[in-house]
Amino acid sequence: MKSFEFFEPTTLAEASRLFAEEHAQLLAGGTDLVIGMKALTETPQSVISLQKIPGLTGITTEADNSISIGAMTKVREVELSADILQHHTALAEGAAEIGSIQIRNLATVGGNIAHASPAADTVAGLLVADAQVHIASADGERTVPINELFTGPGETVLTPGEIITRFRLPSPASGSHYIKHKIREVMDLAFIGVAAAINMDNGTIAEARIGLAAVAPTPIRATEAEELLKGNAPTPALLEQAGEAAAAASSPISDLRCSAEHRREMVDVLTRRTLEQASERASG
Amino acid sequence: MAKLPVSLTINGDEHDLLIEPRKTLLAVLRDTIGLTGTKEGCSTGDCGACTVIVDGKAVTSCMVLGVTASGKEITTIEGLAGDGELHPVQQAFIETGGYQCGFCTPGFIMASKALIDENPDRTEEEFRHALGGNICRCTGYTKILEAVLKAAEEIRTTT
Amino acid sequence: MSEYTVVGQTVARVDAVEKVTGAAQYGADVHPPGMLYGKLVRSKHAHANIRSIDTSEAEKLPGVRAIITQDDVPSGRRVFATDKVLYLGEPIAAVAATDPDIAEEAAERIKIDYEVLPVVQDVMEAIKPSAPRLHGDGTKDGPNRREISGEIRTLSRDKENDHSDAISNLEAELENYPDEVYYNISAESHTEAGDVEKGFAESDVVVEDTYVIPRVHQTYMEPHVSVASADSSGKITVWASTQGPFAIRSGIAGTLGIPLTQINVIGTTMGGGFGGRFGVIITHVPAVLLSQKTGRPVRVQMTREEEFTDGRPAPGCVIKLKTGATNDGRILAREALAFWDSGSVSGASIGSTIRVRGVYKIPNLKVDAYGVHTNKSGTAAYRAPGAPQAIFAGESQLDEIAERIGMDPVKFRLMNMREEGDEVPAGSSEPKVGYKETLEAVADAAGWWDREAGENQGWGVAVGDWTNGCGPGGVYVSVHEDGSVRIFHGSMDITGTDTAISQIIAEILTVPYESVTIRRGDTDSAPYSTGSGGSVVTFTMGNTAKLAAEDAHRRILELASERLNTNVDDLELRDGKVHVTSADPPKSISLGELAAYSLSTTGGPIVGKGSFARQASTPALAAQIAKVEVDPGTGRTRVLKLVASQDVGFAINPMAVEGQIEGGTVQGYAWAMMEEMQYDENGNVNPGFVDYRVPTSADLPTVESVIVEVPAPNGPYGAKGVGEPPITPTLATMANAVKDAIGIRINELPIKPEKIVNALKSNGH
Ligand SMILES: Cc1cc2nc3c(=O)[nH]c(=O)nc-3n(C[C@@H](O)[C@@H](O)[C@H](O)COP(=O)(O)OP(=O)(O)OC[C@H]3O[C@@H](n4cnc5c(N)ncnc54)[C@H](O)[C@@H]3O)c2cc1C
Ligand code: FES
Ligand code: FES
Secondary structure, X not given: OOOOEEEOOOOHHHHHHHHHOOOEEEEOOOOXXXXXXXXOOOOOOEEEEOOOOOOOOOEEEOOOOOEEEEOOOEHHHHHHOHHHHHHOHHHHXXXXXXXOHHHHXXXXXXXXXXXXXOOOOOHHHHHHOOOEEEEEEOOEEEEEEHHHOEEEXXXXXXXXXXXXXXXXXXXXXXEEEEEEEOOOOOOOOOOEEEEEEEEEEOOEEEEEEEEEEOOOOOOEEOHHHHHXXXXXXXXXXXXXXXXXXXXXXXXXXXXXXXXXXXXXXXHHHHHHHHHHHHHHHHHO | OOOEEEEEEEOOEEEEEEEOOOOEHHHHHXXXXXXXXXXXXXXXXXXXXXXEEEOOEEEEHHHOEXXXXXXXXXXXXHHOOEOOEOOHHHHHHHHHOOOOOOOOHHHHHHHHHHHHHHOOOOOHHHHHHHOOOOOOOOOOOHHHHHHHHHHHHHHHHHO | OOOOOOOOOOOOOOOHHHHHHOOOOEHHHOOOOOOEEEEEEEOOOOOEEEEEEEOHHHHOOOOEEEEEOHHHOOOOOOOOOOOEEOOOOOEEEEEEEOOHHHHHXXXXXXXXXXXXXXOOOOHHHHOOOOOOOOOOOOOOOXXXXXXXXXXXXXXXXXXXXXXXXXXXXXXXXXXXXXXXXXXXXXEEEEEEEOOHHHHHHHOOEEEEEEEEEOOEOOOOOOOOEEEEEEOOOOOEEEEEOOOOHHHHHHHHHHHHOOOHHHEEEEEOEOOOOOOOOOXXXXXXXXHHHHHHHHOOOXXXXXXXXXXXXXXXXXXXXXXXXXXXXXXXOOEEEEEEEEEEEEEOOOOOOHHHXXXXXXXXXXXXXXXXXXXXXXXXXXXXXXXXXXXXXXXXXXXXXXXXXXXHHOOOHHHHHHHHEOOOOOEOOOOOXXXXXXXHHHHHHHHHHHOHHHXXXXXXXXXXXXXXXXXXXXXXXEEEEEEOOOOOEEEEEOOOOOOOHHHHHHHHHHHHOOOOHHHEEEEEOOOOOOOOOOOOOOOHHHHHHHHHHHHHHHHHHHHXXXXXXXXXXXXXXXXXEEOOEEEEOOOOOOOEEEHHHHHHHHHHOOOOOEEEEEEEOOOOOOEEEEEEEEEEEEOOOOOOEEEEEEEEXXXXXXXXXXXXXXXXXXXXXXXXXXXHHOOOOOEEOOEEOOOOOOOOOOOOHHHOOOEEEEEEOOOOOOOHHHOOOXXXXXXXXHHHHHHHHHHHHHOOOOOEOOOXXXXXXXXXXXXXX
């Protein structure tokens, strides 16, 4: 690891000011940053910890049934939160897929998103929750819908000095589910990840959201598939069509883990399965 | 770069130290304090050999910058046995043969202890899943799981 | 069983408390005062000429104490690459600094100018005339090509049953290159017995297939580390996490050209080895050289990434195998052609290709094997070196034959297994081994005979054989005046062998296991001991311990006869006391009293000595059954049941024996299903646990182990080495189970989800 100066600001304003400087990097839980610094892919001259800033952690349910998750909330907490489990099951399931308990006790949901890995396990769940990303900087606050946050692998619309403060999840869907394709049962990175959230209305799908991870340079929503589903009953034939549409929407790469073709096929299979599960939950 | 003062409570003892920000908690424990029971198997968070308990939660100490642990309570494998008595998890690992080379053992014992403290009623399947962050290359896990279930039972019935 | 009181019983290991409290000292826990941190500077290319090495920027860094290259090796023996690097991660220089981060930074600052050369990573590419040569043009060690007789030329396969793209590409390419010459050959081995052509001609069924087995890493959990300290008199002390301190001592002495006695190697507690921790590994000599140069102790510790790029893993290989059998189930002939990926140096376990013969009566056998150079690090032993690869091919193909002739795979194996006195193909006469007993035991335990399989579920069986090695060793036993017994020796314990030695000595001296303590010496103090690998320790050191205890036993009776004024023949050692057998009232003297007596008279301390070299070993068999379920949508495979039996001769400590069986079986499972070192033209591309997957507890069920005991005539109490056999059949066990589940055989490991999905697809799913 290269040496760096370490700062532990206690206010967002101070953190934002320090982070806006050149060669500065934020430290949340450290599980991405410390790895990067060890591998020398990250060589910041100053590291600014967010750990001492009050108000960035915790999960709260608002009067309008929306849920707010502080950016510094540990993914272990997201995974175990009764509210998230009930209303945003896909997100809780995604959080539970990250690394090990030891990692989830460190990793934050803000870091998982800000790091912008296309394979991040909370991202599909947040996509189908239609999460709003609240961002603070010296210039004030702004809000970005999660599906507009990412611009490429490791790239977001965040500018120097901008810090994610929380995620706001508007009114929940009635059923959602996340599936990760992997080899090892735990401690594997997603070959692909698929989340689906469904609202049912009298046996037909009123609203469907499908979030895909590790199938394109950024996490994406499978909008054509979502359209196909809307207003129809979740029959096996329809879900199969949706799976195919989601696969068609993805543009995966081949790498050492598997081929692009395999990824696309898994999008097909797993979209069908997540939809099945999500619509069952939504009906139940 | 300048060293920073940190104050760590490790196994009940306070340590006031000056450390470089780039040193991980694992490096501080092993190299600065000399507590070498915590092991380094990968330094990338993948093997669990470096697991310690910080403020009641099991974490991989190779992923934690030492400076961020200031003011926290840290328990390592050296702090588990009290009054000359082994902790039930340690005892169970001996009785079931839950180790061979022993390199993964401190990490496994710390992770298991944290899991049992949190919920001793897990099923074997749940423990298998929850211990997935710890790699053992020697045992094939069968006897480790026996040890963990035995310790959980012991702790459940005595508390 | 009951005739013994200590051996054959499960006991807690001698190192139990230190291992569960963190007190055990492993290599990286050694920290002599003033220690510096060493770091190897490694090649960033898989094949390149080195034009220049510039250390000037690194030297300027505060805290750097020494930088060495091949110029600093006084003996001139190759430690670092000079003109050419042959693989990514090959050491070129080393740095010592006051802090590990500084050492790392200095290593980064060393500028190496490379001329990049073409790379070859695939063995089947490397043997072609168009391939870049690693040791080419006669300038490097040995010849680079081998003429072979034109008999086995092209690799063909059973098209119906094989769905591997890699294999079909390879065949297409093999068709248009001259088949009489292979290039980049590092070694070869040829064996023939009987007449295979005749055997195939007489067969009703002939199956031919090509099997591809990846290079895998032993993945001992403690990365390589050495701490060296050279003092001003020239004496060198090395703390090494090693399976064989004596081999390290001679290796360092040879490399540096200095006498053995100038080096003391202290074997520390070791975080696994599995064969990868033998001999002079990469860190020892640089640590010594850096310490000599700086006058301070130096630790060189590899990272996990360095383990993958510059470890010495198990070789991958391509095996073409052909088997002929009659419709009534007799195997008549088997022929193998194997290409082993030995990396940049020779040394892959090509001789193990002979293991395709299995434990069967095969009258006609022909085996041709080649080691092939590629741009990878060299290889080393991994638990039964070479056997898992060869047995994977052999046992997979056996199932195919069984299926064609409509015979149950277990019955087919039982029918062909050798019995005592049978001729071993290309070998001698078979001793008594529990082949059938072991296979029957696993079949019974797993419920094979009334097995049921739901949809997408399948059962697989396979067996694997291995014979433990042996080597020289010495043990001293002394009896103290409080009756306690102390053992002293120089052999490394990973798996609980110190415990077995203690049990054997306690048994013979009739004392409780608890009153025996064991101490390992360094190479300066302990008698020579062979390395701990090849399943040698229980066999060798067990026999040595027995000899030492018997020697002490003899001495004890002599002393007692003197003390009690009785003929030796009338004495018996029992319960830690020497009894006069005929005395009435009973008369006895305790070991403690005798030891004290001996000290105060002319006898001196009671010491027994055992020294052993070798005796014929007996093969051991591991038999395994797996039940799996495959998800046809995702190709993921779940193991529902894994049962492993093994003929261990005699289980000195049953709990430790079970541990070996369980651990070896899981390593085999992982080789079959997930582990694979991947390479491209830049070198190893998965140097970490993220993409080199070793299984966790979540991937597995309980492994059920079944101990079978058919005593080995020369083993201590009949014991055989137990460490290696359990990994040998598992690769095939898994492949056979997957075949049973999905109806398609996958011959290229690991059986990843993608391969299953593709296989199902090409089969019309
Ligand atoms: C062994 C291991 C296994 C893993 N397995 C998985 C897995 O299976 N699935 C998965 O998705 N991930 C996995 N991860 C990665 C996962 O732990 C991280 O993505 C984690 O969630 C990042 O959060 P953090 O708090 O640790 O971020 P840090 O490492 O502290 O931060 C990473 C970067 O994110 C940015 N950042 C962090 N917080 C903010 C903020 N509030 N505002 C703006 N920018 C911010 C900064 O640039 C920072 O440098 C694994 C990691 C490890 C070590
Ligand atoms: S050393 Fe920390 S997880 Fe492996
Ligand atoms: S006992 Fe050796 S790694 Fe677990």
